[in-house]
Amino acid sequence: MNRVFWAVISATAVLGLVTGATQIDWTKPEPDEELSGGATTVHETNRRAFSLPAANMNLDRRADFAVGHAFFNMPWVEAPSSTQARDGLGPHFIGRSCTACHSSDGRAAPPEAGEQPMGLLFRLSIPGKGPHGEPKPEPTYGGQFNNQAIDGVKPEGLIEISYQPVPDKFPDGEAYTLLKPTYQFTELGYGPMHSKTQFSPRIAQQVIGLGLLEAIPEKDILSRADPADRDNDGVSGRANYVWNAITQRKSLGRFGWKANTPSVAHQTAGAANGDIGITSRHFPAEECMPSQKDCHQAPRGGKPEINDKNMASLVFYTQTLAVPARRDVDSPQVLRGKQLFHQAQCAACHVPQHTTGLVKGLPELSKQTIRPFTDLLLHDMGEGLADNRPDFEADGREWRTPPLWGIGLFQSVNGHTRYLHDGRARNVSEAILWHGGEATKAQQAYLNMPKIDREALVAFLNSL
Amino acid sequence: MLRPRHAFPMLALIATLAASPAMAAVDTAAVVNNYADIVHANYEDALIKAKALQTAVEGLIAQPSKESLEVARQAWLAAREPYGQTEAFRFYGGPIDDAKDVEGRLNSWPLDEAYIDAVKGKPNSGLINNAKAPLNIERLIKLNAKGGEANVSTGYHAIEFLLWGQDFNPKGAGDRSYTDFVDGQGKNADRRRQYLKLVTDQVVADLDYLAGQWKADADNYRSAFLKDKPEANLRKMLTGMAILSSAELAGERMQVALDNQDQEDEHSCFSDNTHRDIVNNALGIRNVLMGEYKRVDGSVVKGPSIKDLVAEKNNALADKLALDFNASVQAAESIQAPFDQEIIGKKDAPGRKRVSATIGALKKQTQTLVEAARALGIKKLSVDLPK
Numbered sequence: 001m002n003r004v005f006w007a008v009i010s011a012t013a014v015l016g017l018v019t020g021a022t023q024i025d026w027t028k029p030e031p032d033e034e035l036s037g038g039a040t041t042v043h044e045t046n047r048r049a050f051s052l053p054a055a056n057m058n059l060d061r062r063a064d065f066a067v068g069h070a071f072f073n074m075p076w077v078e079a080p081s082s083t084q085a086r087d088g089l090g091p092h093f094i095g096r097s098c099t100a101c102h103s104s105d106g107r108a109a110p111p112e113a114g115e116q117p118m119g120l121l122f123r124l125s126i127p128g129k130g131p132h133g134e135p136k137p138e139p140t141y142g143g144q145f146n147n148q149a150i151d152g153v154k155p156e157g158l159i160e161i162s163y164q165p166v167p168d169k170f171p172d173g174e175a176y177t178l179l180k181p182t183y184q185f186t187e188l189g190y191g192p193m194h195s196k197t198q199f200s201p202r203i204a205q206q207v208i209g210l211g212l213l214e215a216i217p218e219k220d221i222l223s224r225a226d227p228a229d230r231d232n233d234g235v236s237g238r239a240n241y242v243w244n245a246i247t248q249r250k251s252l253g254r255f256g257w258k259a260n261t262p263s264v265a266h267q268t269a270g271a272a273n274g275d276i277g278i279t280s281r282h283f284p285a286e287e288c289m290p291s292q293k294d295c296h297q298a299p300r301g302g303k304p305e306i307n308d309k310n311m312a313s314l315v316f317y318t319q320t321l322a323v324p325a326r327r328d329v330d331s332p333q334v335l336r337g338k339q340l341f342h343q344a345q346c347a348a349c350h351v352p353q354h355t356t357g358l359v360k361g362l363p364e365l366s367k368q369t370i371r372p373f374t375d376l377l378l379h380d381m382g383e384g385l386a387d388n389r390p391d392f393e394a395d396g397r398e399w400r401t402p403p404l405w406g407i408g409l410f411q412s413v414n415g416h417t418r419y420l421h422d423g424r425a426r427n428v429s430e431a432i433l434w435h436g437g438e439a440t441k442a443q444q445a446y447l448n449m450p451k452i453d454r455e456a457l458v459a460f461l462n463s464l
Numbered sequence: 465m466l467r468p469r470h471a472f473p474m475l476a477l478i479a480t481l482a483a484s485p486a487m488a489a490v491d492t493a494a495v496v497n498n499y500a501d502i503v504h505a506n507y508e509d510a511l512i513k514a515k516a517l518q519t520a521v522e523g524l525i526a527q528p529s530k531e532s533l534e535v536a537r538q539a540w541l542a543a544r545e546p547y548g549q550t551e552a553f554r555f556y557g558g559p560i561d562d563a564k565d566v567e568g569r570l571n572s573w574p575l576d577e578a579y580i581d582a583v584k585g586k587p588n589s590g591l592i593n594n595a596k597a598p599l600n601i602e603r604l605i606k607l608n609a610k611g612g613e614a615n616v617s618t619g620y621h622a623i624e625f626l627l628w629g630q631d632f633n634p635k636g637a638g639d640r641s642y643t644d645f646v647d648g649q650g651k652n653a654d655r656r657r658q659y660l661k662l663v664t665d666q667v668v669a670d671l672d673y674l675a676g677q678w679k680a681d682a683d684n685y686r687s688a689f690l691k692d693k694p695e696a697n698l699r700k701m702l703t704g705m706a707i708l709s710s711a712e713l714a715g716e717r718m719q720v721a722l723d724n725q726d727q728e729d730e731h732s733c734f735s736d737n738t739h740r741d742i743v744n745n746a747l748g749i750r751n752v753l754m755g756e757y758k759r760v761d762g763s764v765v766k767g768p769s770i771k772d773l774v775a776e777k778n779n780a781l782a783d784k785l786a787l788d789f790n791a792s793v794q795a796a797e798s799i800q801a802p803f804d805q806e807i808i809g810k811k812d813a814p815g816r817k818r819v820s821a822t823i824g825a826l827k828k829q830t831q832t833l834v835e836a837a838r839a840l841g842i843k844k845l846s847v848d849l850p851k
Binding site for chain 2: 043044045046047048052053059060062063065066067069070074075077085086096325411412415
């Protein structure tokens with residue numbers, strides 16, 4: 001009985017998908033298809049493509065945006081200093097400013113050989129959960145590995161990264177090589193780590209369109225969740241529920257590689273605290289673990305180190321950074337790639353389109369049709385990508401579907417084409433090939449495409 | 465009695481204005497071509513003045529003295545005049561701010577002084593005092609903006625810091641002693657001289673590159689630029705003007721300083737030359753509008769302009785553009801040095817009012833510029849505003 005019922009449901013779902021798909025005319029772009037951010041969309045393709053305010057923002061608000069931009073770029077200095085508005089770096093830190101990792105508001109790449117990472121950070125934990133359901137911090141080094149420190153404080157250590165080439169072939173004979181990373185913590189400043197330490201590498205993401213993602217109604221996100229895979233399409237999709245330091249309660253997670261952050265305000269203040277060592281109203285203390293005496297004793301830059309007004313302008317800035325328009329939406333190759341993207345079921349998780357709700361105080365972002373290509377849900381991505389470290393309700397194989405808007409502009413903005421949570425993929429094709437778990441069918445579809453179709457799919461992704 | 469006497473000349477004037485567009489149609493390609501001429505002339509001027517700075521720096525290095533330091537400072541100030549005007553050519557991915565990031569190398573700010581040299585309370589800080597680290601330009605370029613945009617190791621502001629030092633003087637600029645460059649008196653004086661020479665030479669090299677990219681009749685950026693559709697180039701020109709006018713100059717360079725009342729937020733904070741940076745930016749934007757640039761030797765490059773194009777569509781709008789752009793330059797010229805004192809005080813402090821008025825004028829001119837872009841049929845300007 002039950003089985004029949006679900007068979008009917010899934011048949012209807014498949015039918016719905018097919019009829020939905022046939023409504024798209026693959027020979028020409030949809031109306032406004034290039035406007036990834038709706039009316040907020042900007043039209044630059046150069047190095048500043050990720051650094052512009054929402055196109056529909058008026059000039060007075062642009063001045064507020066500029067103040068936020070200045071704080072995003074501003075380097076924090078060690079306390080005490082004559083410049084009181086900007087002292088309080090560390091004691092431990094990763095970068096001195098937001099832009100240190102999010103260069104040009106864009107995507108970071110793994111470090112070059114022989115260099116220490118900056119835009120690639122490492123979360124640490126041991127099995128178990130903290131009071132809010134968060135991962136239990138590693139007892140000596142805390143929840144994050146900080147490889148830099150101010151004068152008089154020890155850095156937590158160094159990170160050694162090596163890549164093992166994994167050569168393979170497409171069925172048509174074309175060769176490719178994936179890079180499998182290995183990470184090791186060395187020169188540890190405070191002694192050995194816990195024997196059951198779990199870690200997760202996370203690359204700094206592009207900062208564009210975050211306010212729009214925040215404006216997608218929660219019910220729309222949850223309507224796509226299918227934790228038991230009831231539609232039997234092999235794709236589940238789970239919501240993460242995480243601690244919100246601003247509202248002091250559990251909320252739906254939307255941001256970060258594991259959807260472990262609930263809002264732009266939490267993300268911004270949390271990163272300022274964890275990555276630069278800046279305290280603010282909702283993150284009043286830096287993470288100094290009990291045995292890190294030098295960290296406790298280091299001078300501080302005030303209580304808090306960034307005031308509410310400046311934090312608010314930083315949050316406003318990160319909420320309103322615009323998404324650039326797509327390029328070449330009418331190119332036959334790109335249109336063919338779009339069709340393949342849908343046929344290979346990539347769109348099951350990389351959901352192309354959403355409509356934002358009304359956002360108090362942010363009319364620019366309200367009621368916009370946006371095209372981020374994400375469902376903001378968690379999916380099992382297979383063993384190859386697994387970090388084996390749970391994060392709130394995400395397990396060690398799950399990752400949040402990252403938005404794809406802007407991915408074709410990393411080269412222009414940041415001068416590289418590194419993808420995935422730790423930047424291991426050297427181009428879009430390698431990123432697809434790493435997909436496993438729930439995305440295995442889509443990955444297999446790509447693998448088996450003739451070269452001309454593979455190129456079309458990549459051309460489509462690079463047009464985003 | 466007065467009114468009738470004025471009526472006739474006024475009518476005549478209106479008639480003349482209305483008639484002029486019909487007489488000669490303005491060609492967008494000619495406007496773009498004239499723009500390329502202006503860009504080249506402006507970068508060439510920046511290069512000429514940077515070479516003069518290079519000579520002065522060499523003089524200072526050969527014989528450090530109060531006088532030779534002052535000569536170098538004056539040469540730096542003179543070099544900033546043409547360079548400030550070139551900033552209107554940014555923000556559309558031209559040679560100044562493509563992937564090579566020449567702009568970041570030339571003009572990065574704010575600058576963490578302690579990254580380069582000793583500062584008050586930290587006598588051993590900076591690349592200069594780290595005697596083990598080799599000093600060469602490849603390394604300095606690689607270190608520029610490493611770990612954050614303020615870790616500036618090269619460009620005008622690095623030179624400025626080496627010539628003036630930190631500014632602790634409320635009435636004027638910083639006052640580094642020439643003895644910092646004298647062996648046996650300034651710590652690591654040899655490395656400071658070497659550093660100054662390296663970064664000055666690089667400014668010359670970068671400007672030489674930029675002027676070369678805009679030179680006529682060569683295989684360079686200009687030749688590729690001129691092959692693009694004139695309308696696409698018009699959009700680039702307007703983008704550069706609008707972003708410099710609103711986000712960069714009105715926003716980051718003035719609003720932020722006004723909000724924070726912090727010396728660290730002024731552009732040329734060591735030399736107290738920020739008031740000239742502002743004027744030169746505003747002038748640069750107006751140069752592009754009017755299709756006219758006054759060179760450092762006093763000669764003028766002039767040709768068909770964006771204003772002419774707008775006048776063909778809407779005469780009143782073209783006049784409004786000219787009025788607004790002139791008002792911005794005038795407002796900027798009223799700001800007094802030192803800028804770090806101008807921004808301090810209560811809301812109605814005269815200095816803050818002058819800075820506010822300039823921000824207001826820049827916003828107004830941007831608004832009019834966006835209207836003008838629409839009149840010219842350019843819809844996708846990234847500073848587009850809601851209707």
